[in-house]
Amino acid sequence: MEEVPLFDRDISLKERGLIETLSEIYSIIITVDQVEKLYLKDVIENENAYTVLTNKLLAQYNTLLSNNENDSDFKEKFGNSITEFSEKYNIIAPNGVIRLEKGIPMTVEHMSNSQSDSGMAKNNINSKHVAEATGNFITVMDAIKLNYRAKDQLHPLLAELLLSINRIGGLHSNDMSNGEKGSDRTFGENKKKLVEWIVKINKMKMSEELDEKEAKELLFDLDIAYKSFFAMLN
Structure with missing residues (x-):
């Protein structure tokens, strides 16, 4: 990252702000x-x-x-993706790049070993966690039906849904298809x-x-996942 002298009069406030923003992203x-x-x-043992x-x-x-997506100078310096940015400035941090590109913590993407072990026995499945996951499924599907389409509307809802599913644990121990006609995907899939x-x-x-096609596809995948979720519990 470029070093900016504190009192360099040749650098404008806008340029200094851009460099500070890029430095923050680097950090x-x-x-x-x-x-x-x-x-x-x-x-870090505490998953929460x-x-x-x-x-x-x-x-x-x-x-x-x-805050900077409409700034042409930022686009030129940052590039089209975080991968391009890291390659451009030779940033060696593959785990960080992947996590930021996916936009969700590892605990949302994957079930941890402790969650899996604690839920292996069917009797250990926490009814509170099941209720939370059920509510989150319904919330996301209702949001799409109410024409929620933007990133800041859908991303937090999907993240909370996946996290609540992972809190249950043990769901993959008896993975099976949901039995719905036209779908033989397992719950894990x-x-x-x-x-x-x-x-x-x-x-x-x-x-x-x-767009509308993508929204319908997402709603379909949510509906299939919701049904296979209950098939797993039963």
Whole structure:
């Protein structure tokens, strides 16, 4: 990253602001990368603390992008993606780049070992967590029916849905298809499909929205996942 002298009169306030923004993005990438490594090594044992910290960093990153997405100078320096930005400035932080590109903590994307172990026995499934996941399924589907299409509307709802599913644990131990005609995907495959959707939505600009075809496809995938979710519980 370029070093800016504190009193360089040749650099305008706008240029200085741009460099500061790029520096902040650089710092977030490095920080997220370190957090990911610490979590993978079990140095961060509290999963909730990891989730809260990662979500905070993701929010800071997305705010910086949304505040500058219409700035041509920023687009020129940043590029079209975080991968392009990291390659341009030789940033070696693969875990951070991947996490920011996906836009969700690892605890949302994957079920942790502790969650899986705690839910392996059917009797250990927490009814409160099941109720939360059920409510989140309904909330997301209702939001789409109410014409929610923007990134800032759908991304938080999908993230909370996936996190609530992972809190239950043990759902993949008896994975099966939902029995619906026209769909033989297992619950694990349906959940993976939802992760693909949230990653796709995360890559959208704040000004972009899902079109009607995409919204119908997302609603269909949510409905299939919802039905397979209950098939797993039963």
